[in-house]
Amino acid sequence: MTTRHRIGFVVVAALIAAVAIVLLRPEESSERAEDPGERTTQGADSRGGGAEREAGGRGTGGGPSNEPQEPTESPVQRIVLEGGQVSGGPQDVTVTSGEQVRLVVTSDGPDEIHVHGYDLTQDTAPGEPARFTFEADIEGSFEIESHTAEDAGLEPLIANLVVEPS
């Protein structure tokens, strides 16, 4: 391989690096690239709520127009089960690491709801929804399952708890 070839390769490498740096310069916003298909369960949008609370919490004096405010309660995520299944299939419950997660699962029959990873289990019955309140201190994607569905041989997954890094 001649020296010319070698110089040529280094030039190409430098060009690719330059293009990549220009195209991929990290943005300053607090948003991340979202999956277009991502949905939260019915209820408030937890992503927006989280971002607002973070900005308010950091509150560097004289910063942008966020008024200093008490931390708002994190929105409640609701899941409605019929026969151990969620209509429309399992959804994503997306929170940021460190946030308080508040989850309410309503069911039309007795059930046992299990949040993997955090290893939390709550019973539910008609008229008595299962309530989970915990801090999302472990990052990753965790399955939330209905034991009734699992015992019946149906798809046990009712939602995915997605805890993203802050």
Place this chain on the structure above:
Amino acid sequence: MLSLLAHAGDLAGGRSDLPIPEELFGIAAAAVLVVSFIGLAVLWPKPRLEDGGFKAFPRVLSRVLLSAPAQILYGAVGVFLLGLVVWSGLTGVQVASANFAPTFVYVIFWLGLVPVALLFGDVFRAFNPWRAIARAVAWVAQGAARGPLPAPLTYPERLGHWPAAIGIFAFAVLELVVSNGTVPQTVAIATLVYSAITFVAMALYGVDAWSDRGEAFGVYFGLFARISPFCRRGDELGLRRPLSGLAGLTATAGTVPLLAVMIGSVTFDGASEAPLWTGVVPDINDFFGSLSLSPEKALEATFLVGLLAGIGLVYGFYRLGVAGARSVGGSLSGERLAKVFVPSLVPIALAYVAAHYMTYLLFQGQAISFLASNPLGEDGVDIFGTAGTAIDYSLLGAETVWYYQVAFVIVGHVAALTLAHDKALVVYDEPTVAVRSQYWMLTVMVGFTCLALLLLSQSNT
């Protein structure tokens, strides 16, 4: 509808990695390209890895570590663990996450031995229970025989690494296709069946001959061990140049299929979470349903199709690259060339396994602490006092995991590049033809690497 999570859903503890974000994917892909072109620019003009050199350890160390009592000890440990897997799988509680067998086989053994091989060389060969039992039986037979034992059959050249390729494929089917592959009893029975087959083969072809090329796990971990600087030459332990063990690997029949199975199965495992796959599953499933297969069997058949497709795609893409390399000149056939360059796929296979299963090993591997104390999953049993411990999922944050995954992919790519370049210099008479062939091999490597990054960026829904 049956769960689409055909693989180890409950064994994984219901936790998955977060997909790598788009920006990181872009940076990583760009880095791969940059590094590749810099590699092409600086790589050496004369082959350097063929002769890896050998620096022996102090004789005392080799003598102690390789002595007969030591070898008996290693073998005994391996046999004990094999027995524990079978016993706990058959008699213990039939819940995958509470029984010793599934976690030991799918996590500690299958995944844990990979970094061990990488760091310490072919350690598994010492602990291989099948080898240990067969050698013990041979030793007893030798003592009991009144004359020389009949010679084993010669290992057929055409068989090559095919038994290993089929063995790893069968393991992948158990892990990814079979719907109750993590049930402890299934694991125990599979272990017994595999042991029986291995013993028969060792009896026919000789322990060493079968261990070198036919015994699936020995061959699998042995491939990764060739990357390590630690090696054994005769009765001496020592160091060699890293990667040179791979450069010295002579591929035979079945080696390319073996690598295709290794990379293809991890590819399918990753792709099975992607919308591309979950979108076509119902259609394939319905097709098998229309053939009057039960819903469970139809889903298994669907996943088998996916696994075969993953392996086929990997094999096809590699052969395409080799055909391109062949077109630049030289006198080697496509078959020969494919075999010559296949050792450079081993670092890529390693990168795939490391990136995809790192957290599975790190988290589910912790379960061994309470499973060792209570292998059968019974109430009240606590041998080492650790039966109450739980998996600590907060060990690694999501971002750290991402950076490690990307690092594995990039480092694997660089290693593969280096090996392929070195091999080309050996194989082609003219250096210019060697370099031209490398453009094709580089395209194959970049393709596999970007596929790995793409799989890491797939969402779970």
